[in-house]
Amino acid sequence: MPVGNVTLPEMLSIAGIRLGVAQAGVRYANRTDLCLIELAPGTTTAAVFTRNLFCAAPVTLAKQHLVQANPQYLLINTGNANAGTGALGLLAAGECCESLAKLAQIKACEILPFSTGVIGEPLPADRICNALPQALADLSEQHWAAAAQAILTTDIVPKGYSCEIALQGKTVRITGMAKGSGMIHPNMATMLAYVGTDAAIASPLLQQLLQEVVEDSFNAITVDGDTSTNDSLVLMATGQSGVTISMECPADVQIFKAALAQACISLAQLIVRDGEGATKFVTILVESGKTKAECKQIGLAIALSPLVKTALFASDPNWGRILAAVGRAGVNDLDVNALTIYLDDVCIVEQGARASSYSEALGKAVMAKEEILIRVLLHRGAMSQTLWTCDFSYDYVRINADYRS
Amino acid sequence: MPVGNVTLPEMLSIAGIRLGVAQAGVRYANRTDLCLIELAPGTTTAAVFTRNLFCAAPVTLAKQHLVQANPQYLLINTGNANAGTGALGLLAAGECCESLAKLAQIKACEILPFSTGVIGEPLPADRICNALPQALADLSEQHWAAAAQAILTTDIVPKGYSCEIALQGKTVRITGMAKGSGMIHPNMATMLAYVGTDAAIASPLLQQLLQEVVEDSFNAITVDGDTSTNDSLVLMATGQSGVTISMECPADVQIFKAALAQACISLAQLIVRDGEGATKFVTILVESGKTKAECKQIGLAIALSPLVKTALFASDPNWGRILAAVGRAGVNDLDVNALTIYLDDVCIVEQGARASSYSEALGKAVMAKEEILIRVLLHRGAMSQTLWTCDFSYDYVRINADYRS
Numbered sequence: 001m002p003v004g005n006v007t008l009p010e011m012l013s014i015a016g017i018r019l020g021v022a023q024a025g026v027r028y029a030n031r032t033d034l035c036l037i038e039l040a041p042g043t044t045t046a047a048v049f050t051r052n053l054f055c056a057a058p059v060t061l062a063k064q065h066l067v068q069a070n071p072q073y074l075l076i077n078t079g080n081a082n083a084g085t086g087a088l089g090l091l092a093a094g095e096c097c098e099s100l101a102k103l104a105q106i107k108a109c110e111i112l113p114f115s116t117g118v119i120g121e122p123l124p125a126d127r128i129c130n131a132l133p134q135a136l137a138d139l140s141e142q143h144w145a146a147a148a149q150a151i152l153t154t155d156i157v158p159k160g161y162s163c164e165i166a167l168q169g170k171t172v173r174i175t176g177m178a179k180g181s182g183m184i185h186p187n188m189a190t191m192l193a194y195v196g197t198d199a200a201i202a203s204p205l206l207q208q209l210l211q212e213v214v215e216d217s218f219n220a221i222t223v224d225g226d227t228s229t230n231d232s233l234v235l236m237a238t239g240q241s242g243v244t245i246s247m248e249c250p251a252d253v254q255i256f257k258a259a260l261a262q263a264c265i266s267l268a269q270l271i272v273r274d275g276e277g278a279t280k281f282v283t284i285l286v287e288s289g290k291t292k293a294e295c296k297q298i299g300l301a302i303a304l305s306p307l308v309k310t311a312l313f314a315s316d317p318n319w320g321r322i323l324a325a326v327g328r329a330g331v332n333d334l335d336v337n338a339l340t341i342y343l344d345d346v347c348i349v350e351q352g353a354r355a356s357s358y359s360e361a362l363g364k365a366v367m368a369k370e371e372i373l374i375r376v377l378l379h380r381g382a383m384s385q386t387l388w389t390c391d392f393s394y395d396y397v398r399i400n401a402d403y404r405s
Numbered sequence: 406m407p408v409g410n411v412t413l414p415e416m417l418s419i420a421g422i423r424l425g426v427a428q429a430g431v432r433y434a435n436r437t438d439l440c441l442i443e444l445a446p447g448t449t450t451a452a453v454f455t456r457n458l459f460c461a462a463p464v465t466l467a468k469q470h471l472v473q474a475n476p477q478y479l480l481i482n483t484g485n486a487n488a489g490t491g492a493l494g495l496l497a498a499g500e501c502c503e504s505l506a507k508l509a510q511i512k513a514c515e516i517l518p519f520s521t522g523v524i525g526e527p528l529p530a531d532r533i534c535n536a537l538p539q540a541l542a543d544l545s546e547q548h549w550a551a552a553a554q555a556i557l558t559t560d561i562v563p564k565g566y567s568c569e570i571a572l573q574g575k576t577v578r579i580t581g582m583a584k585g586s587g588m589i590h591p592n593m594a595t596m597l598a599y600v601g602t603d604a605a606i607a608s609p610l611l612q613q614l615l616q617e618v619v620e621d622s623f624n625a626i627t628v629d630g631d632t633s634t635n636d637s638l639v640l641m642a643t644g645q646s647g648v649t650i651s652m653e654c655p656a657d658v659q660i661f662k663a664a665l666a667q668a669c670i671s672l673a674q675l676i677v678r679d680g681e682g683a684t685k686f687v688t689i690l691v692e693s694g695k696t697k698a699e700c701k702q703i704g705l706a707i708a709l710s711p712l713v714k715t716a717l718f719a720s721d722p723n724w725g726r727i728l729a730a731v732g733r734a735g736v737n738d739l740d741v742n743a744l745t746i747y748l749d750d751v752c753i754v755e756q757g758a759r760a761s762s763y764s765e766a767l768g769k770a771v772m773a774k775e776e777i778l779i780r781v782l783l784h785r786g787a788m789s790q791t792l793w794t795c796d797f798s799y800d801y802v803r804i805n806a807d808y809r810s
Contacts, residue, residue, distance in 0.1 A: 052732040053736075053739055084729075086759070120723075120725035120759055229732060306797075314805075314806035318523075324524060326458070337491075353492070401721070
């Protein structure tokens with residue numbers, strides 16, 4: 001079960017964004033697996049995609065379409081990732097776009113396609129095309145919750161975030177949804193996430209804001225170290241709140257950026273809380289480093305260590321494994337004798353060895369918790385990085401040994 | 406259970422090397438956990454150690470002793486790694502050496518200490534010192550098998566290799582033993598391994614040969630991506646065969662080097678076959694790369710992927726996960742459309758997408774095997790790298806969630 005409070009919040013509608021779902025039967029019957037997002041004219045869109053070289057056909061096509069036209073629709077299917085499918089995969093993704101373009105009387109390049117699910121199987125484009133009228137008929141500004149459900153694969157819970165901020169005497173909304181549970185290791189964006197706002201933001205600024213917040217949100221989580229072929233994060237700004245965010249008022253940009261960062265961090269954390277087989281939600285904070293990059297490198301070595309992750313699952317304060325992970329992280333001029341490590345507020349390592357105040361009982365008490373902070377102090381600079389991860393359980397193996405069959 | 410044939414071979418004695426074991430009760434009673442290796446005068450020794458910055462106290466001390474004197478004894482304990490133990494750990498390792506030096510009437514710097522086991526616990530030096538007379542009394546050239554047993558931790562089986570080669574009309578022997586099952590990710594040497602030969606080889610050449618063969622043997626395996634704090638590999642040459650290996654006869658060096666490489670590869674493979682929870686033995690061969698380094702980088706991305714490893718455990722030909730791992734390996738100018746991937750002799754990916762000749766039935770037949778070859782062709786050069794790994798099973802989680810408790 002997911003760790004902590006993962007209840008879907010009230011998903012505030014975003015004026016100018018309508019969502020519709022359908023049962024296409026891509027892989028499974030009796031579940032919604034198709035999601036359509038319609039953007040009102042004037043909406044600007046920014047996106048970041050996976051850096052996996054084997055990016056999926058829909059990612060390739062979406063990138064092409066983004067430079068050709070302003071998106072009017074996002075078309076998302078689950079059950080099939082349409083990745084590792086070569087030229088036929090591109091044709092299948094194109095066919096889905098063409099079919100929707102015909103129904104909506106727009107150009108195919110005004111549609112961004114997204115897929116998630118099994119890699120390497122041919123996409124059943126016909127099933128998706130047949131379900132498009134159903135999804136179009138379902139379009140509504142109120143359907144964020146249904147959409148958040150329709151985009152899931154091995155996820156247990158739908159993931160959403162919604163907030164309002166006051167700007168220029170008006171109210172600006174941000175609402176977002178995400179899916180992802182396994183094959184989670186950030187490199188650009190992670191899995192599928194869609195965030196909408198009713199602020200008006202020109203494309204270049206929108207893209208810049210998205211790239212800035214993604215580093216400390218979606219690119220700061222990992223479940224299993226495997227970067228997906230289909231990762232995509234899309235930010236859509238309809239402008240229908242009447243509030244324009246631009247560099248003419250940098251203070252407003254900062255306020256909006258902070259709210260957007262919070263939305264992305266919350267969605268990213270929900271992915272970790274619902275990580276495959278997760279029983280613990282772990283925050284890793286690496287502090288007082290020379291650079292943010294070295295802090296991230298050390299944090300990732302801890303977050304990715306199967307030995308640290310199984311010790312977390314066992315609630316075992318086997319902190320030598322944390323220390324070993326720091327030591328192999330590849331930051332080779334690190335003074336290990338300066339290092340301090342805390343589990344929550346319990347100091348376990350000082351000056352590179354077991355803290356004099358540490359006792360197994362203190363460590364056990366922290367490790368028994370469902371949410372744990374691992375804090376590493378490098379004592380050589382002023383930079384820091386926070387990462388989020390989960391533990392490694394029997395259920396991770398079960399889910400990934402069973403998936404597909 | 407270990408994968409494949411892991412029976413300890415007949416461990417041929419090496420003239421000039423005597424081994425003794427004892428029950429010190431470092432962590433558990435009723436098992437041998439102390440091993441002494443005595444080297445006859447004139448023996449040369451080469452060693453490589455972990456690159457983990459948190460190297461254990463015995464590793465630090467062994468490195469110091471190696472530059473001070475020619476080793477006469479190797480002292481190995483299991484049950485406690487004496488790592489993450491700071492200044493007290495160094496004192497404890499020194500105390501064990503001093504105690505043995507007194508009994509054997511030599512200098513402490515003529516002893517190399519080694520430890521393996523739990524990280525972060527104080528080393529019970531008194532128990533080790535008390536058991537030294539027992540180990541000294543047990544010294545014999547015939548005790549390789551007992552020694553191979555005494556150095557184990559979570560290993561299921563002892564690991565050994567032994568061979569004879571004909572050189573200069575005489576017979577040269579190589580016999581080696583290794584331990585290691587978890588926290589296996591090569592970076593220099595992996596875990597503890599000791600290889601002896603009765604050839605005479607001067608120290609500089611011995612060290613060079615060891616460093617050359619380690620790259621494609623111990624540094625080409627991974628179980629879980631975690632580099633140990635205690636990795637050590639020692640090569641000892643007693644010279645008592647009457648055969649001298651030197652650069653005056655390069656052909657002999659090559660013959661010896663090939664035999665040494667085979668010994669190290671066999672021992673390294675045994676570690677993988679006995680990998681924690683392993684049910685499959687997997688060879689990863691990355692071919693036709695520009696550099697050996699990029700082949701290794703891609704091979705490691707596959708070998709370390711929890712998704713690939715759980716699919717191997719499930720015997721599921723979920724090859725999209727292999728493709729995704731190649732894509733995220735970080736070789737960023739790779740032409741993914743040129744890629745070919747085989748499972749044994751079944752072509753699963755050609756030109757970056759599913760091979761036309763591939764069928765699920767063919768993939769399933771390979772994946773059902775206990776020993777599997779994953780072969781990736783990059784089609785951009787003449788270099789290659791072979792790696793060995795195992796799968797990720799429920800038992801890996803069980804072993805590492807239970808270890809310590």
